[in-house]
Amino acid sequence: MAEILADRAGVVPPRLADTMRYSALGGGKRFRPFLLIESARLFDLEADRVLNAACALEFVHCYSLMHDDLPAMDNDDLRHGQPTAHLAYDEATAILAGDALLTLAFETLSHPATHPDAAVRAELVLDLAQSAGWRGMAGGQMLDLAAETTSQASLTEIARIQSLKTGALIDYACRAGATLAAAPEADKSALESYTRALGLAFQVADDLLDAEGDAAVVGKATGKDATAGKATFVSLLGLEGARAKLRELEATAVTALAPFGESARTLAAAANFVANRRH
Amino acid sequence: MAEILADRAGVVPPRLADTMRYSALGGGKRFRPFLLIESARLFDLEADRVLNAACALEFVHCYSLMHDDLPAMDNDDLRHGQPTAHLAYDEATAILAGDALLTLAFETLSHPATHPDAAVRAELVLDLAQSAGWRGMAGGQMLDLAAETTSQASLTEIARIQSLKTGALIDYACRAGATLAAAPEADKSALESYTRALGLAFQVADDLLDAEGDAAVVGKATGKDATAGKATFVSLLGLEGARAKLRELEATAVTALAPFGESARTLAAAANFVANRRH
Numbered sequence: 001m002a003e004i005l006a007d008r009a010g011v012v013p014p015r016l017a018d019t020m021r022y023s024a025l026g027g028g029k030r031f032r033p034f035l036l037i038e039s040a041r042l043f044d045l046e047a048d049r050v051l052n053a054a055c056a057l058e059f060v061h062c063y064s065l066m067h068d069d070l071p072a073m074d075n076d077d078l079r080h081g082q083p084t085a086h087l088a089y090d091e092a093t094a095i096l097a098g099d100a101l102l103t104l105a106f107e108t109l110s111h112p113a114t115h116p117d118a119a120v121r122a123e124l125v126l127d128l129a130q131s132a133g134w135r136g137m138a139g140g141q142m143l144d145l146a147a148e149t150t151s152q153a154s155l156t157e158i159a160r161i162q163s164l165k166t167g168a169l170i171d172y173a174c175r176a177g178a179t180l181a182a183a184p185e186a187d188k189s190a191l192e193s194y195t196r197a198l199g200l201a202f203q204v205a206d207d208l209l210d211a212e213g214d215a216a217v218v219g220k221a222t223g224k225d226a227t228a229g230k231a232t233f234v235s236l237l238g239l240e241g242a243r244a245k246l247r248e249l250e251a252t253a254v255t256a257l258a259p260f261g262e263s264a265r266t267l268a269a270a271a272n273f274v275a276n277r278r279h
Numbered sequence: 280m281a282e283i284l285a286d287r288a289g290v291v292p293p294r295l296a297d298t299m300r301y302s303a304l305g306g307g308k309r310f311r312p313f314l315l316i317e318s319a320r321l322f323d324l325e326a327d328r329v330l331n332a333a334c335a336l337e338f339v340h341c342y343s344l345m346h347d348d349l350p351a352m353d354n355d356d357l358r359h360g361q362p363t364a365h366l367a368y369d370e371a372t373a374i375l376a377g378d379a380l381l382t383l384a385f386e387t388l389s390h391p392a393t394h395p396d397a398a399v400r401a402e403l404v405l406d407l408a409q410s411a412g413w414r415g416m417a418g419g420q421m422l423d424l425a426a427e428t429t430s431q432a433s434l435t436e437i438a439r440i441q442s443l444k445t446g447a448l449i450d451y452a453c454r455a456g457a458t459l460a461a462a463p464e465a466d467k468s469a470l471e472s473y474t475r476a477l478g479l480a481f482q483v484a485d486d487l488l489d490a491e492g493d494a495a496v497v498g499k500a501t502g503k504d505a506t507a508g509k510a511t512f513v514s515l516l517g518l519e520g521a522r523a524k525l526r527e528l529e530a531t532a533v534t535a536l537a538p539f540g541e542s543a544r545t546l547a548a549a550a551n552f553v554a555n556r557r558h
Contacts, residue, residue: 009414011418015421016413016418016421017413067375072370072371091351092351092424093421095346095349099381102378103408103417104413107405110401111405118398119398121401122404123397125401125404129386130386138295138379139292142375145375
């Protein structure tokens with residue numbers, strides 16, 4: 001990722017490139033690239049063959065965090081334990097650097113170095129754009145902004161927002177790994193069941209962390225949802241109910257991987273990690 | 280364009296889709312799609328075959344205007360004679376709708392309906408991402424923001440900012456038309472000479488409009504550059520010098536089209552239009 005963001009030609013305005021690197025290289029779990037790499041590995045495609053696509057996916061995730069953190073959006077001060085980009089630089093630069101990271105994702109995916117077959121590259125671009133766009137992540141963020149001012153959202157609505165805002169890119173991660181490896185359709189379906197449960201588990205865990213977590217460990221502000229009176233899995237199910245839901249989703253995710261046998265043990269461990277993460 | 284933005288499935292949050300339509304369908308010269316369509320027509324590819332790509336390009340232009348107009352950027356109130364998106368809706372929605380339009384551009388370009396050959400689609404995506412990203416339009420906007428607070432920029436620097444911020448998408452427009460039509464390389468070169476002169480002419484004309492124009496006719500605030508003490512072609516060359524430069528660029532653009540003969544008369548007229556536009 002540092003390689004793609006290096007700007008060896010030196011033609012990018014330094015402040016813009018710095019902000020893009022600050023956001024993309026400044027930490028984070030790299031959960032989505034991990035999923036993409038492990039999904040490709042299920043079909044015997046090694047990590048070094050899918051790194052470009054994994055970086056592209058992380059760029060989209062990082063752009064979304066940078067824009068979500070803006071004062072006009074969630075107005076967050078802290079990300080991965082560091083000042084958010086609009087504080088470390090400024091608001092205009094954070095907006096532009098986010099735009100540029102999103103654009104770089106598509107530049108990276110469509111580049112011949114990512115995959116020799118143009119049909120695969122075009123499919124990866126189409127799928128990512130659909131997952132990240134108005135019918136996916138961006139739509140989810142819009143719904144989430146609206147939901148922040150209401151505690152009336154139902155469990156179905158909360159789950160729908162999650163499936164768009166967080167789930168869409170997590171689904172994409174596994175699908176892209178399978179696409180790069182030319183996996184059979186049946187295997188793609190099994191992976192989809194896994195990512196559906198995993199994405200939901202990820203959000204339930206996020207809500208639990210917000211309700212229970214320590215900002216110093218989590219790396220961002222906690223307790224925000226309750227303060228804002230926002231409907232979450234925790235406010236709707238209670239702490240115990242949310243924990244039970246999380247364990248159920250963890251089991252569903254692990255079970256969905258059964259067809260892949262032993263080769264899916266790292267993906268199964270990811271489901272355990274998500275259900276038990278403390279940050 | 281209205282067709283692509285219709286969201287017939289009704290799955291996009293209405294406020295997000297409305298803001299995207301407000302920005303993309305709310306007026307504007309459609310100059311870039313026009314250039315793409317006319318460039319394809321030079322090689323006998325009719326407009327209805329390139330409309331999707333033309334829409335994708337306009338989405339990128341509209342997203343860039345929406346983000347440039349934000350309070351943290353140029354803080355503009357008026358666009359195409361209407362309130363800017365962050366005033367008509369709100370800032371968070373304008374940021375998200377811009378993100379979603381940019382993403383929709385890549386979704387549209389990579390969709391099989393845009394061109395039957397995946398290699399052409401992947402090339403269109405790569406070229407657009409390079410033209411709009413950190414080494415292109417977004418980089419130009421970053422430089423432009425920095426230049427706004429200095430009257431010290433040289434003519435070379437101003438021309439470089441223009442070539443990135445405005446020129447990159449204008450170049451892309453003609454190149455994409457030629458790519459869609461599988462035009463020979465020599466013809467692409469001739470077109471490139473045309474768009475280089477045209478893009479620069481476009482910016483000189485913009486600076487002249489800002490210096491001389493009437494906001495009611497131009498559809499956005501005028502006189503901003505002088506008030507801000509910003510270096511422009513007008514501040515560096517004077518009104519007469521800028522007008523002379525514009526006429527010279529107009530002639531260069533028209534001359535570059537000579538190899539295409541009579542079939543390029545609409546593109547030649549576009550150069551005349553740019554050099555003489557009043558809005």
